[in-house]
Amino acid sequence: MTTPPRQVVVTGLGATTPLGGDVASTWEGLLAGRSGARRLTEEWIEQLPVQIGAPLATELPLARVEARTLDRSQQMALVAAREAWADAGSPEVDQERLAACVASGIGGVITLLTQHDVLREKGARRVSPHVVPMLMPNGPASTVGLEFKAKAGVHAPVSACASGSEAIALGLDIIRAGRADVVIAGGTEAAIAALPIAGFAQMQALSRRNDSPESASRPFDKARDGFVLGEGAAILVLEAAEHAAARGARVYGALAGAGISSDAYHVAAPDPTGAGAARAVRAALRSASLEPSDIVHINAHATSTPAGDLAEAVALRTALGDHIDAVAVTSTKSMTGHLLGAAGALEAVVSILALRERIVPATRNLDALDDEIALDVVSIDNRKIGTGAALSNSFGFGGHDVCLAFTV
DSSP, rough: OOOOOOOOOEEEEEBBBTTBBSHHHHHHHHHTTTTOOOOOOGGGGHHHHHHHHESSOOOOOOOHHHHHOOOOOOOOOOOOHHHHHHHHHOOOOOGEEEEEEEEEESOOHHHHHHHHHHHHOGGGGGGGTTOEEEEEEOHHHHHHHHHHHSSSOOOOOOOOGGHHHHHHHHHHHHHTTTSSEEEEEEEEEOSSSHHHHHHHHHTBBHHHHHHHGTTTTTTBBBOOOBBBBOOOOOOEEEEEEHHHHTTTOOOOOOEEEEEEOOOOOOOSSTTTOOOHHHHHHHHHHHHHTTGGGGEEEEEEOSSSSHHHHHHHHHHHHHHHHHGGGSEEEEEEHHHHHBBBGGGGHHHHHHHHHHHHHHHEOOTTSSSSSTTTSSSOBBBBEEEEEEEEEEEEEEEETEEEEEEEEEEO
């Protein structure tokens, strides 16, 4: 007789985003349909063809030493983790049963670029002694692990724009395997800098609506022309259900399952058949013991690129069949921009809240649905939904496909 997998619940949420400095203000911004995109004002932006982005809405509440010795991606992860931990009730847990899985798609790229400038302009002796731990991709995971003394493991999946979701999926696996009772999981990214923007622009991946930043991110819209680069972090506290029950924790819902696959198609372009993404969705359903008919909501990856949005739509119909017609689909990125390695983690937070509150935030800037996208995309007005399960999709350069399944 097969033993059912250990149930994993979500007991804490934290975030800092282009819409707000915490989960509550971010959720309010999504429901209000606000955009976090704006014209960037840094001097270096003048040389670039793309001059818009979605930076954080607020300053980070940090001690001076934290601001000086942590890369911005690490700072954001720490702020979001502190909120999530407090939101979970600061659980008392054996440190050897606590793990951290915090991802970043790029890592400390701002530190790397600024310290390279220091080296070139002022010499080696002026380079910060903190530069290596600040730029390493596992820096955010290490920062969070040190903050909460996580001794069951500190992990940092690097899966491009699927990184945050893969960190959450790894947290699920760790708890199910019995290696920890609590996992602090999520993603962070701070890459609004000249080189990343120039690189994405050269790939034709970014929207060039410099004169209209708030309308630039247009997932599923006929006129979409690329994503808006954002920054932020989101963290979930995952907990074995029996551990949460024993301490009387408030539970948002369950991380019921996760699916991971790869396209094996192209380093930057999605498989137009959506085959890899469809496999991830099916794997998430199996992991969660769900049927397509159980799904009432999908937070789509939907970055606002012409090829990516279409491939995802094909994948969803392939995986869910005709039931996809009854599913309320939305794209958080229409308001937050694309947070790269933090995107999936933030969208996991939003998926849980949508299920819990039974309302789906409308996709902004969807003026005319692409004729080739056969999805029921929520637009104009937020939509009430019934009980059921939600999926959150994340896909990344390299062919990474991750789908998370939540229930309440």
